[in-house]
Amino acid sequence: MLKSEDFAQELINSGYDFFTGTPCTIIGNLIATLTERPDITYIPAVREDAAVGVAGGAYMAGKIPVVLMQNSGLGQCLNALTSLNLIYKLPCLLIVTWRGFGNKDAPEHLVMGRICEKLLDTIGIAHHTFNPDNIKVLINMSYKLITENNEPLALFLKEGVID
Amino acid sequence: MNYREVITIIAELLKGQLVVCANGFISRETFTISDRTENFYMIGSMGLASSIGLGVALSKPSRKVIILDGDGNLLMNLGSLPMIGSLQPKNLLHIVLDNEVYASTGNQPTISNVIELEDIAKSAKYAYIKKVTTDEELRREVVHILENDGPSFLLVKISDKEEQREIGRVTHSPEEIKERFMSAIAEITE
Numbered sequence: 001m002l003k004s005e006d007f008a009q010e011l012i013n014s015g016y017d018f019f020t021g022t023p024c025t026i027i028g029n030l031i032a033t034l035t036e037r038p039d040i041t042y043i044p045a046v047r048e049d050a051a052v053g054v055a056g057g058a059y060m061a062g063k064i065p066v067v068l069m070q071n072s073g074l075g076q077c078l079n080a081l082t083s084l085n086l087i088y089k090l091p092c093l094l095i096v097t098w099r100g101f102g103n104k105d106a107p108e109h110l111v112m113g114r115i116c117e118k119l120l121d122t123i124g125i126a127h128h129t130f131n132p133d134n135i136k137v138l139i140n141m142s143y144k145l146i147t148e149n150n151e152p153l154a155l156f157l158k159e160g161v162i163d
Numbered sequence: 164m165n166y167r168e169v170i171t172i173i174a175e176l177l178k179g180q181l182v183v184c185a186n187g188f189i190s191r192e193t194f195t196i197s198d199r200t201e202n203f204y205m206i207g208s209m210g211l212a213s214s215i216g217l218g219v220a221l222s223k224p225s226r227k228v229i230i231l232d233g234d235g236n237l238l239m240n241l242g243s244l245p246m247i248g249s250l251q252p253k254n255l256l257h258i259v260l261d262n263e264v265y266a267s268t269g270n271q272p273t274i275s276n277v278i279e280l281e282d283i284a285k286s287a288k289y290a291y292i293k294k295v296t297t298d299e300e301l302r303r304e305v306v307h308i309l310e311n312d313g314p315s316f317l318l319v320k321i322s323d324k325e326e327q328r329e330i331g332r333v334t335h336s337p338e339e340i341k342e343r344f345m346s347a348i349a350e351i352t353e
Contacts, residue, residue: 018222043221043250046242053211054246057183057218060203060345065218083207084215088337 002135004029007162010136011066012040014143016093018058019043020051021068026097026159031068048073052080055092064147065092071099071116071156072109081152082123091146094154098129101158120154127154130161164298165323169260170196172298173231176305177201180227180256181219181348185212185236187267189260193231194333200343204333210240213257217247220255223348227254227309234261234275241283248288253312257289258305262321284316291315296322 007030011019019034020043021027034042045051048069055065069077074096084090099105100113112119120127126145128138138155146153166188174197183203184190190204203219205212216230237244237259247255259280264270281294290313295301301319308315333340 018218020218041221043246046246047240049208049211050214050240050243050246053208053214053240053243054218054221056211057215057220058222059218060215060341061219061222061348063222080208080211084205084211087207088341090341 001132001160002162004033004162007135008033008037010139014139016064016066016143018055018063018065019068020045020054020058020065021095022046022048022051022070022073023068024070024097024099026070026099026157027068027095027162029163048077049080052077052085052092056080056084056088056090059090059092064143066095067092068095070097071112074116074119075112078119078123081125085152086124089150090152091150092152093142093146094125094152096127096154096156098156098158116156125152125154127156129156129158132161135161164296164301164319164321166192166260166262166266166321167196168298169301169319169321170231172301173258173305176302176309177229180229180309181223181344182229182231183212183216183219184231185209185233187233187235187265188330189231189233189236190333191267191330195331200347203344204335204340206333206337210236210243212236213240213243213247216255216257217243217250217252219348220252221250224252224254226348227256228252229256229258232257232259233266234259234263234280235265235273237280238273238275238278244283244287244289247314251288251290252314253290255314256308256317257284257314258317258319260319260321281316281318284318289314289316292318294318294320296320
């Protein structure tokens with residue numbers, strides 16, 4: 001299991017320099033790490049669409065943003081992704097925790113857990129899923145993809161990949 | 164005051180400031196009255212002009228960022244106000260054109276006729292808050308917030324109901340709007 005400090009360092013090494021989002025227990029330590037680091041900014045958002053909006057503004061002002069959220073938040077920010085990011089071609093990396101994976105979770109996570117990949121397929125946002133062996137590769141690739149294509153990309157993060 | 168008068172007065176007082184315009188008549192009127200590269204016209208994502216403006220303001224503290232918002236937009240993303248208040252970006256100016264209706268969809272009422280938006284801004288800890296109803300007050304207050312630190316909140320009550328008329332749509336593509344706004348941000352001005 002990768003330490004959240006090292007995961008954050010990978011993101012920063014790749015070139016990401018603006019972080020915002022909403023919490024999930026899976027990324028509790030990651031958000032704590034990002035908040036504590038003096039060299040970067042983590043903006044706690046009140047809702048996922050607000051986070052996506054802030055990230056869009058940050059991008060236009062020269063930053064390369066990451067938005068952290070639980071997969072439940074994909075529902076909240078769906079319109080921001082479709083009527084802001086995808087039409088203006090505003091890139092951002094979405095790190096989305098995958099609650100409800102394998103139909104094992106609290107009831108409120110099960111529907112989104114089943115459909116979150118299909119949801120992104122439907123709106124045309126590419127996605128990959130972290131496993132313990134591909135973290136560095138996916139983060140590096142994501143930076144290249146979003147900055148070349150000017151589109152968001154989602155990386156799903158299941159429980160147990162980072163501490 | 165009506166929309167056109169308010170946007171005309173604000174546009175005349177602007178220099179190189181960045182402006183994020185909410186969707187609907189605010190973007191369309193601003194585009195029609197005074198199109199400039201420093202304007203970002205948000206044509207979708209209703210509610211998010213204040214979030215986009217916040218992201219710009221935080222990432223470019225050397226530039227003043229004006230959010231030209233509406234009452235319907237503000238109420239749709241009310242959580243943005245405490246985010247701005249908690250972060251206290253000095254370069255953020257939030258101007259809300261409040262006509263108490265969703266104008267571009269046919270004047271359906273919002274709830275700002277009974278809810279005092281300036282009180283919400285006060286609770287959200289904006290540094291400077293004013294409500295204006297006349298063109299004289301508007302001119303004075305826009306000059307004041309442009310010259311002083313924020314985050315400031317200027318509520319502009321639009322009293323004149325819009326006659327139904329055609330307002331041009333923004334003719335630039337979303338990508339063009341983004342590209343020229345980014346170029347305007349990257350320029351060294353002010």
